[in-house]
Amino acid sequence: xxxxxxxxxxxxxxxxxxxxxxxxxxxxxxxxxxxxxxxxxxxxxxxxxxxxxxxxxxxxxxxxxxxxxxxxxxxxxxxxxxxxxxxxxxxxxxxxxxxxxxxxxxxxxxxx
Amino acid sequence: xxxxxxxxxxxxxxxxxxxxxxxxxxxxxxxxxxxxxxxxxxxxxxxxxxxxxxxxxxxxxxxxxxxxxxxxxxxxxxxxxxxxxxxxxxxxxxxxxxxxxxxxxxxxxxxx
Numbered sequence: 001x002x003x004x005x006x007x008x009x010x011x012x013x014x015x016x017x018x019x020x021x022x023x024x025x026x027x028x029x030x031x032x033x034x035x036x037x038x039x040x041x042x043x044x045x046x047x048x049x050x051x052x053x054x055x056x057x058x059x060x061x062x063x064x065x066x067x068x069x070x071x072x073x074x075x076x077x078x079x080x081x082x083x084x085x086x087x088x089x090x091x092x093x094x095x096x097x098x099x100x101x102x103x104x105x106x107x108x109x110x111x112x
Numbered sequence: 113x114x115x116x117x118x119x120x121x122x123x124x125x126x127x128x129x130x131x132x133x134x135x136x137x138x139x140x141x142x143x144x145x146x147x148x149x150x151x152x153x154x155x156x157x158x159x160x161x162x163x164x165x166x167x168x169x170x171x172x173x174x175x176x177x178x179x180x181x182x183x184x185x186x187x188x189x190x191x192x193x194x195x196x197x198x199x200x201x202x203x204x205x206x207x208x209x210x211x212x213x214x215x216x217x218x219x220x221x222x223x224x
Contacts, residue, residue: 009152032211043116043202043215044155089154093211099170100213102147104154 003027004092006103014111019077021106023090026071030092034100035064035075038087047088048075077108085110115139118203118216125223131190133219135203143206144186145213146170146178148199155202161186193223 005024013019023033031052036044050057050064050073057064063076077084090103119134137144145160147170157170159178167178175197179187186205190197203216 006154034211036213041121041217041220043204043217044213045215046212049211091155099157099160102155104152 002104003030004090004101004103006088006090006106008106009104010107010109012109012111013080015082016079019075019080019084019108019110021075021077021088021090021108023073023075023103024071025073025092025101027092027094027101028071029094030101031095032093033064033066033073034091034093035062036089036091038089038105044089080108080110082110082112084108116203116205116214116216118201118219120219121217123219123221125190125193125221127194127223129190129193129223131193131221131223133188133190133201133203133221135186135188135205135216136184137186137205137214138184139205139207139214140183141205141207141214142183143208144180145204145206146176146186146188147202147204148172149202149218150199158188190221193221195223197221198223 034049035047037047038044066073087105087107089105091100116137146158147155161167161180177189201219204213206213
Protein backbone atom coordinates (compact mmCIF):
# COMPACT_ATOMS: atom_id res chain seq x y z
CA UNK A 1 0.00 0.00 0.00
CA UNK A 2 1.60 3.22 -1.15
CA UNK A 3 1.57 5.81 1.61
CA UNK A 4 2.80 8.57 -0.68
CA UNK A 5 1.24 8.81 -4.10
CA UNK A 6 2.12 10.87 -7.11
CA UNK A 7 -0.67 10.02 -9.48
CA UNK A 8 0.69 11.78 -12.55
CA UNK A 9 3.62 9.89 -14.08
CA UNK A 10 4.35 12.83 -16.35
CA UNK A 11 3.42 16.46 -16.91
CA UNK A 12 4.13 18.72 -19.87
CA UNK A 13 4.16 22.51 -19.40
CA UNK A 14 4.99 25.44 -21.65
CA UNK A 15 8.07 27.42 -20.75
CA UNK A 16 7.16 30.48 -18.68
CA UNK A 17 3.93 28.98 -17.37
CA UNK A 18 3.24 27.52 -13.94
CA UNK A 19 4.04 23.86 -13.24
CA UNK A 20 1.99 22.19 -10.51
CA UNK A 21 3.07 18.81 -9.23
CA UNK A 22 0.80 16.97 -6.82
CA UNK A 23 1.33 14.49 -4.05
CA UNK A 24 -1.16 12.71 -1.79
CA UNK A 25 -0.44 10.80 1.38
CA UNK A 26 -2.41 8.44 3.60
CA UNK A 27 -0.49 8.38 6.87
CA UNK A 28 -1.72 11.10 9.22
CA UNK A 29 1.47 10.69 11.27
CA UNK A 30 3.59 12.27 8.55
CA UNK A 31 4.78 15.64 9.72
CA UNK A 32 7.59 16.54 7.38
CA UNK A 33 7.47 16.64 3.60
CA UNK A 34 10.18 17.12 1.03
CA UNK A 35 10.52 17.48 -2.71
CA UNK A 36 13.53 16.17 -4.58
CA UNK A 37 14.48 16.69 -8.19
CA UNK A 38 16.31 14.11 -10.28
CA UNK A 39 18.03 14.45 -13.62
CA UNK A 40 18.85 11.32 -15.66
CA UNK A 41 22.05 9.55 -14.56
CA UNK A 42 22.25 11.65 -11.39
CA UNK A 43 21.07 11.13 -7.83
CA UNK A 44 18.07 13.11 -6.52
CA UNK A 45 18.82 16.54 -5.06
CA UNK A 46 16.86 18.27 -2.34
CA UNK A 47 14.58 21.04 -3.57
CA UNK A 48 12.27 22.27 -0.83
CA UNK A 49 10.56 21.04 2.32
CA UNK A 50 7.66 21.87 4.59
CA UNK A 51 6.76 20.89 8.11
CA UNK A 52 3.21 20.13 9.12
CA UNK A 53 2.99 23.25 11.26
CA UNK A 54 3.02 25.32 8.08
CA UNK A 55 0.79 25.37 5.04
CA UNK A 56 3.18 27.11 2.66
CA UNK A 57 6.90 27.40 2.10
CA UNK A 58 8.53 29.43 -0.62
CA UNK A 59 12.01 29.44 -2.07
CA UNK A 60 12.50 31.54 -5.17
CA UNK A 61 10.47 30.09 -8.02
CA UNK A 62 9.44 27.09 -5.93
CA UNK A 63 6.52 27.02 -3.50
CA UNK A 64 5.17 24.02 -1.64
CA UNK A 65 1.62 24.03 -0.30
CA UNK A 66 0.36 21.62 2.34
CA UNK A 67 -3.31 20.83 2.93
CA UNK A 68 -3.35 18.61 6.00
CA UNK A 69 -7.08 18.02 6.03
CA UNK A 70 -6.92 16.70 2.46
CA UNK A 71 -3.56 14.99 3.03
CA UNK A 72 -2.32 16.70 -0.09
CA UNK A 73 0.70 18.73 -1.01
CA UNK A 74 1.70 20.43 -4.19
CA UNK A 75 4.82 21.97 -5.66
CA UNK A 76 4.42 25.08 -7.78
CA UNK A 77 7.16 26.25 -10.11
CA UNK A 78 6.74 29.75 -11.50
CA UNK A 79 7.86 30.53 -14.12
CA UNK A 80 8.84 27.15 -15.52
CA UNK A 81 12.21 26.99 -17.24
CA UNK A 82 13.77 24.35 -19.53
CA UNK A 83 16.21 23.36 -16.77
CA UNK A 84 13.24 22.34 -14.64
CA UNK A 85 12.69 19.31 -16.86
CA UNK A 86 13.39 16.42 -14.50
CA UNK A 87 11.69 13.79 -12.37
CA UNK A 88 10.26 15.19 -9.14
CA UNK A 89 9.85 13.00 -6.08
CA UNK A 90 7.67 13.77 -3.10
CA UNK A 91 8.77 12.24 0.22
CA UNK A 92 7.34 12.21 3.73
CA UNK A 93 8.53 11.39 7.21
CA UNK A 94 6.79 10.62 10.49
CA UNK A 95 9.00 12.59 12.81
CA UNK A 96 11.86 10.62 14.25
CA UNK A 97 11.28 7.67 11.96
CA UNK A 98 14.50 7.06 10.09
CA UNK A 99 12.85 6.37 6.82
CA UNK A 100 11.62 8.76 4.22
CA UNK A 101 8.65 7.35 2.35
CA UNK A 102 8.85 8.22 -1.33
CA UNK A 103 6.33 8.71 -4.09
CA UNK A 104 6.83 7.16 -7.51
CA UNK A 105 7.87 10.44 -9.11
CA UNK A 106 6.47 12.74 -11.78
CA UNK A 107 8.43 13.48 -14.93
CA UNK A 108 8.12 17.18 -15.75
CA UNK A 109 8.77 18.24 -19.33
CA UNK A 110 9.08 21.95 -20.07
CA UNK A 111 8.32 22.73 -23.70
CA UNK A 112 10.06 25.70 -25.36
CA UNK B 113 29.16 20.27 0.39
CA UNK B 114 28.60 16.64 1.24
CA UNK B 115 29.85 14.30 -1.37
CA UNK B 116 28.53 10.79 -1.75
CA UNK B 117 30.54 8.67 -4.13
CA UNK B 118 29.38 5.41 -5.63
CA UNK B 119 32.18 3.30 -7.02
CA UNK B 120 30.66 2.45 -10.39
CA UNK B 121 28.24 4.25 -12.70
CA UNK B 122 27.47 1.18 -14.80
CA UNK B 123 27.88 -2.52 -14.07
CA UNK B 124 26.99 -5.62 -16.03
CA UNK B 125 27.01 -8.87 -14.09
CA UNK B 126 25.98 -12.43 -14.78
CA UNK B 127 23.19 -14.28 -13.00
CA UNK B 128 24.50 -15.95 -9.88
CA UNK B 129 27.49 -13.66 -9.41
CA UNK B 130 28.16 -11.98 -6.08
CA UNK B 131 28.05 -8.22 -6.60
CA UNK B 132 29.46 -5.48 -4.40
CA UNK B 133 28.27 -1.88 -4.66
CA UNK B 134 30.37 0.58 -2.70
CA UNK B 135 29.37 3.96 -1.32
CA UNK B 136 31.56 6.49 0.47
CA UNK B 137 30.56 9.81 2.05
CA UNK B 138 32.93 12.49 3.25
CA UNK B 139 30.94 14.48 5.81
CA UNK B 140 30.89 12.25 8.86
CA UNK B 141 27.17 11.51 8.50
CA UNK B 142 25.68 8.95 10.87
CA UNK B 143 22.96 7.73 8.54
CA UNK B 144 23.45 5.95 5.24
CA UNK B 145 20.91 4.36 2.93
CA UNK B 146 20.67 2.11 -0.09
CA UNK B 147 17.72 2.52 -2.46
CA UNK B 148 16.78 1.10 -5.79
CA UNK B 149 14.87 3.11 -8.34
CA UNK B 150 12.59 1.46 -10.85
CA UNK B 151 10.19 3.15 -13.28
CA UNK B 152 6.76 3.69 -11.76
CA UNK B 153 7.90 2.50 -8.34
CA UNK B 154 9.97 5.45 -7.20
CA UNK B 155 12.67 4.95 -4.61
CA UNK B 156 12.45 1.83 -2.51
CA UNK B 157 14.60 1.44 0.57
CA UNK B 158 16.71 -1.72 0.68
CA UNK B 159 18.75 -1.20 3.86
CA UNK B 160 19.88 1.64 6.04
CA UNK B 161 22.43 2.16 8.76
CA UNK B 162 22.49 4.74 11.54
CA UNK B 163 25.87 3.82 12.95
CA UNK B 164 28.94 1.74 12.30
CA UNK B 165 28.15 -1.97 12.29
CA UNK B 166 24.44 -1.17 12.63
CA UNK B 167 21.97 -2.04 9.90
CA UNK B 168 18.23 -2.07 9.50
CA UNK B 169 16.11 -3.69 6.82
CA UNK B 170 14.14 -1.42 4.58
CA UNK B 171 11.15 -2.33 2.44
CA UNK B 172 12.84 -4.77 0.06
CA UNK B 173 15.87 -6.42 1.73
CA UNK B 174 15.42 -9.86 0.19
CA UNK B 175 18.41 -10.90 -1.90
CA UNK B 176 20.61 -8.15 -0.47
CA UNK B 177 22.93 -7.66 2.47
CA UNK B 178 24.98 -4.69 3.66
CA UNK B 179 28.15 -3.93 5.50
CA UNK B 180 29.20 -0.86 7.43
CA UNK B 181 32.60 -1.41 8.99
CA UNK B 182 33.60 2.26 8.84
CA UNK B 183 31.44 5.34 9.27
CA UNK B 184 32.13 6.68 5.82
CA UNK B 185 31.53 3.48 3.85
CA UNK B 186 28.33 1.54 3.29
CA UNK B 187 28.42 -1.47 0.98
CA UNK B 188 25.50 -3.22 -0.68
CA UNK B 189 25.99 -6.89 -1.52
CA UNK B 190 23.93 -8.97 -3.91
CA UNK B 191 24.66 -12.47 -2.74
CA UNK B 192 23.61 -14.15 -5.99
CA UNK B 193 22.56 -11.67 -8.62
CA UNK B 194 19.33 -12.29 -10.47
CA UNK B 195 17.79 -10.57 -13.48
CA UNK B 196 15.07 -8.96 -11.33
CA UNK B 197 17.82 -7.05 -9.54
CA UNK B 198 18.56 -5.11 -12.71
CA UNK B 199 17.95 -1.56 -11.55
CA UNK B 200 19.39 1.83 -10.65
CA UNK B 201 20.93 1.71 -7.18
CA UNK B 202 21.23 4.91 -5.20
CA UNK B 203 23.21 5.48 -2.02
CA UNK B 204 22.45 8.40 0.29
CA UNK B 205 23.73 9.79 3.55
CA UNK B 206 22.21 12.26 5.99
CA UNK B 207 23.06 14.03 9.21
CA UNK B 208 19.58 13.66 10.67
CA UNK B 209 17.11 10.86 10.25
CA UNK B 210 14.87 12.41 7.66
CA UNK B 211 16.36 15.68 6.54
CA UNK B 212 19.09 16.63 4.16
CA UNK B 213 19.66 13.43 2.27
CA UNK B 214 22.56 13.66 -0.15
CA UNK B 215 22.55 11.08 -2.89
CA UNK B 216 25.31 9.61 -4.96
CA UNK B 217 25.05 9.61 -8.75
CA UNK B 218 23.76 6.05 -8.81
CA UNK B 219 24.91 2.72 -10.20
CA UNK B 220 22.98 1.26 -13.07
CA UNK B 221 23.28 -2.49 -12.64
CA UNK B 222 22.32 -4.89 -15.38
CA UNK B 223 22.17 -8.59 -14.57
CA UNK B 224 22.25 -10.84 -17.63
